[in-house]
Amino acid sequence: MADKQDRMCMVVSEGSFDKAMMPLIMGTTAAATGTDVHVFYTFFGTKLVTKKGSKPKLPGMWRLFTGMFIKRMKAVGIGSYAEMLRQAQDMGVSFYACTTTMGLMGVKESDLLPGVKILGAAAFLKLAAESQTTLFIG
């Protein structure tokens, strides 16, 4: 097997606010350390990297408290989801949408946020196999 790189791969399978923020917080931290970060969005996570789904809410009853969470996070320097995503991209974090999910959910390439690439599972697994850290957010 290939040598492990200073690389971190994350899989995001849910589209709620908490699942959206976690990979961005972890990803920006790792990128700040010089780690090469790749985030792969699949199933309900895919909507997080589409233009329509870029304002995620907390799941269930917590949905009502999303605004409060955002306000509190802003107070400690953590920006909104869109701001954090942009910051992560500026820091070199790569974002991928799963090709199969895009097919299943009818997401077109033009629906994706700028800078988000399309990747199949095999290509992602190759990246993950060579990574020191792999995390599943879901």
Added chain:
Amino acid sequence: MAKARGNVYLCPRESALRGIVNTVGEILLQKDATLDAKGLMCPMPIVHLAKKIKEMKSGQVLELLADDVGAKEDVPAWCSRTGNQLVGTETEGKLLKFYIKVK
């Protein structure tokens, strides 16, 4: 140790640098910049720190101010991962001060 050119700050008692102190127990290092990360929570102090260090020159010393309890472990971990040297730390109540020498 080079002569102090600018600011002087106290060496923490537990620091490995304690040997390099003057007669009144002060360590003489110049800090070239200060980054105020007070009020910010993980991961923002680290994100700002990484950006600031990139702007600085090799051998310069950055003073980082933070009050996030996570920073206590985060900053040394970040330094050891990136190869920048943590030359001193100080605690004043909740305020943490880190002195980082740029790689």
